[in-house]
Amino acid sequence: MRRAVCPGSFDPVTLGHLDIVARASKLYDVVHVAVMINKSKQGMFTVEERIALIEDCTASYGNVVVESFHGLLVDYCKERDIPAIVKGLRAVSDFDYELQMAQMNNGLSGVETLFIPTNPTYSFLSSSLVKEVAAWGGDVAHLVPEPVLAALGTKLRRS
Secondary structure, three states, rough: OOEEEEEEEOOOHHHHHHHHHHHHHHOEEEEEHHHHHHOOOOOOHHHHHHHHHHHHHHHHHHHHEEEEOOOOOOHHHHHHHEEEEEEOOOOHHHHHHHHHHHHHHHHHOOEEEEEHHHHHHHHHOOOOHHHHHHOOEEEEEEOOOOOHHHHHHHHHOOO
């Protein structure tokens, strides 16, 4: 079975993230979406909320498993016998960082990294920008799936 992982913080998941996951799901039998746990960062959404949103948004793909992880991504891959990491690249600046990570991951464990160029529609998109625009009352409906838009609205009304 061909398996890959799409890692990230997904705080929140955007249409750009989902584009990469959807494309990976056409290439692999199983795609794991690994939601990073970073104890030093306070996210807008809890890890559990992020997992639920991603599960909701990827349910129609039929071959996506969503889990959290803490620690080295290569350890996550080893534990699940995943030979490939799939990453989306928005710009050359992403490549510089991601190439170093790919080489380190390969050196540590032999896990390969495949880069998928982001759909130009989402080349500027990041979770941070979505949260900032939404916090200032901007329209992000064209940047996130409907469940995330609703969850963003709920979070922002509470704060």
